[in-house]
Amino acid sequence: MIKKWWHDKIVYQIYPKSFKDSNNDGIGDIPGIISKLDYLKDLGVDIIWITPFFSSPMVDNGYDVSDFCNINPLFGTMDDMDKLIEECNKRNMYIMIDIVANHTSNQHKWFKEAIKSKDNPYHDYYIFKDQPINEHHRSCFGGPSWEYVPSLNQYYFHEFAVEQPDLNYQNPKVREEMANAINFWMKKGIKGIRFDVIHLIGKEVEKDIYGYGPTLHQKVQELYEKSYGKYDIVTVGEAWGNLEQAKDFTLPERKELNMVFQFECTSSTNDHSRCGKFTPKPIDMFFVKNTLSKYQYGLNSCSWNALFVENHDLGRCINRFGDLNYRNESAKAIALMNYCLKGTPFIYQGQEIGMTNIKMELEEYQDVEVINSYKDFVLERKMLSKEEFLEGCYQEARDNNRTPFQWDNSVNAGFNNGHKPWIKINENYLDINVKKEEKDDNSILSFYKKLLNIRKNSKYAPTLVYGEFKSYLDDDKNVFVYTRSDENNSLMVATNMTNQEIEVSLPFDVKEIVLSNYQNNHKDNKVKLKPFESFLSRI
Numbered sequence: 001m002i003k004k005w006w007h008d009k010i011v012y013q014i015y016p017k018s019f020k021d022s023n024n025d026g027i028g029d030i031p032g033i034i035s036k037l038d039y040l041k042d043l044g045v046d047i048i049w050i051t052p053f054f055s056s057p058m059v060d061n062g063y064d065v066s067d068f069c070n071i072n073p074l075f076g077t078m079d080d081m082d083k084l085i086e087e088c089n090k091r092n093m094y095i096m097i098d099i100v101a102n103h104t105s106n107q108h109k110w111f112k113e114a115i116k117s118k119d120n121p122y123h124d125y126y127i128f129k130d131q132p133i134n135e136h137h138r139s140c141f142g143g144p145s146w147e148y149v150p151s152l153n154q155y156y157f158h159e160f161a162v163e164q165p166d167l168n169y170q171n172p173k174v175r176e177e178m179a180n181a182i183n184f185w186m187k188k189g190i191k192g193i194r195f196d197v198i199h200l201i202g203k204e205v206e207k208d209i210y211g212y213g214p215t216l217h218q219k220v221q222e223l224y225e226k227s228y229g230k231y232d233i234v235t236v237g238e239a240w241g242n243l244e245q246a247k248d249f250t251l252p253e254r255k256e257l258n259m260v261f262q263f264e265c266t267s268s269t270n271d272h273s274r275c276g277k278f279t280p281k282p283i284d285m286f287f288v289k290n291t292l293s294k295y296q297y298g299l300n301s302c303s304w305n306a307l308f309v310e311n312h313d314l315g316r317c318i319n320r321f322g323d324l325n326y327r328n329e330s331a332k333a334i335a336l337m338n339y340c341l342k343g344t345p346f347i348y349q350g351q352e353i354g355m356t357n358i359k360m361e362l363e364e365y366q367d368v369e370v371i372n373s374y375k376d377f378v379l380e381r382k383m384l385s386k387e388e389f390l391e392g393c394y395q396e397a398r399d400n401n402r403t404p405f406q407w408d409n410s411v412n413a414g415f416n417n418g419h420k421p422w423i424k425i426n427e428n429y430l431d432i433n434v435k436k437e438e439k440d441d442n443s444i445l446s447f448y449k450k451l452l453n454i455r456k457n458s459k460y461a462p463t464l465v466y467g468e469f470k471s472y473l474d475d476d477k478n479v480f481v482y483t484r485s486d487e488n489n490s491l492m493v494a495t496n497m498t499n500q501e502i503e504v505s506l507p508f509d510v511k512e513i514v515l516s517n518y519q520n521n522h523k524d525n526k527v528k529l530k531p532f533e534s535f536l537s538r539i
Helices: 030-035 037-043 078-090 109-114 172-186 216-226 243-250 285-299 317-321 324-339 368-380 386-396 434-438 444-457 461-466
Strands: 011-014 047-050 067-071 094-100 146-149 154-157 192-196 234-238 259-261 276-280 344-348 468-472 479-485 490-496 502-505 512-516 526-529 534-538
Touching: 030 037, 030 078, 037 444, 047 192, 067 078, 067 172, 078 094, 094 172, 172 216, 216 243, 234 344, 243 259, 243 285, 276 386, 285 468, 285 479, 317 324, 317 386, 324 444, 324 490, 324 534, 344 444, 368 386, 434 444, 444 461, 444 512, 461 479, 479 502, 490 502, 490 526
Parallel strands: 011 047, 011 344, 047 094, 094 192, 192 234, 234 259
Antiparallel strands: 146 154, 468 479, 479 490, 490 534, 502 526, 512 534
């Protein structure tokens, strides 16, 4: 494997609207990010992935882009972005942007031109049909995927909200426009790209093909050749799929992407036979550990893994994989279990202090997915009651991860100086906040700092970055045990993924505890693991 500069780096995802509000207007912004760079540096962060900050009407919080080369005034100015890049460079930190390649806002100049007439050059930038095709296909945000335009007497396709028309990648001009937008940011010194739903750009709606169309990889390879492939950057794709599809994206010789996010684990708490995330189901940790192992074996001999358990589209990991009665222990166990695997760690804002889901009334939700899905599943198709729908929201709704970051126990959790934030603040900020956890050596934040320091700066760092992975006790439904080893070190991670004490015979004697979320004195292979106990040891 050819070693890359980003292999040993830590990525931290920022949702700018909710991170830090510098001008007290209720919305986080780029100057707010700048003000917290030293916090991120101290945590151990190298790369900051910022969700879309481009011009947008914000129907989907920036994932409906109206201009890929301008800054949304809500977040600041281009001068602010230049200053952020400069300040990151001073700290040997880098920025990863989020390219929404599949669709635009209906307020984008391309779409405004496209609906003027069928003869307009921009009309073919989008997918228009005289009649809807495959009317059974529904938008990911609820409702039909085809929207009628009376002035054209045509319908356009949208995989997401009505306000997010899909681009037509069969048109070479669309591919050229996207390459130009990427090059604009590359020339500014951006060092990474996360591609939003990149697996959809090869769709062929006439054939009822949406994800992983037959020309998908050809189109990604063309983008690589004409834009980001000319720069020494790191790329990751949001590509819902399976292991073989992940390989197709990430094999180096294919010249597409460095990594993809695999969602088999994170979406396993959704009942996809019913209403997806709005009908959650209990976590199957046996499935989770076997899936993690599958990707470790499947990708790491040839490609690279993206290690993540939270992002802006998911509920908080403690609520989904842990236990609020063991918030401290389970948050640490989730981190240790995941971030000692081989791959690049991605941390979502607030994950490092153990932020949790929030319960809100229906009218308090801001997410277009919740609003549209309530109309679809409850009001129109009557597949769920309001109470059932809200229970799903409490567990899986995206707004759980979008509440303002909890900096301290002052007004509005230190997010700003008192102006009402754009979305409700979780009331537990009085107990869960950075200021409190920075003073506690046993806090989740302190644990993250120790873990990331071991991964980056200790004598075990090369082993944790490049060492071989091997799993053990594969038939055990409660305990995940694996090793990372090279010619210098042999390390073992053992994690009890339940809220019960479990006795287990480990495959190796414990010689030395490197990091643990409990005070323990394990010395051999016969151990009693406390609820959500996890440790990294030398063997």
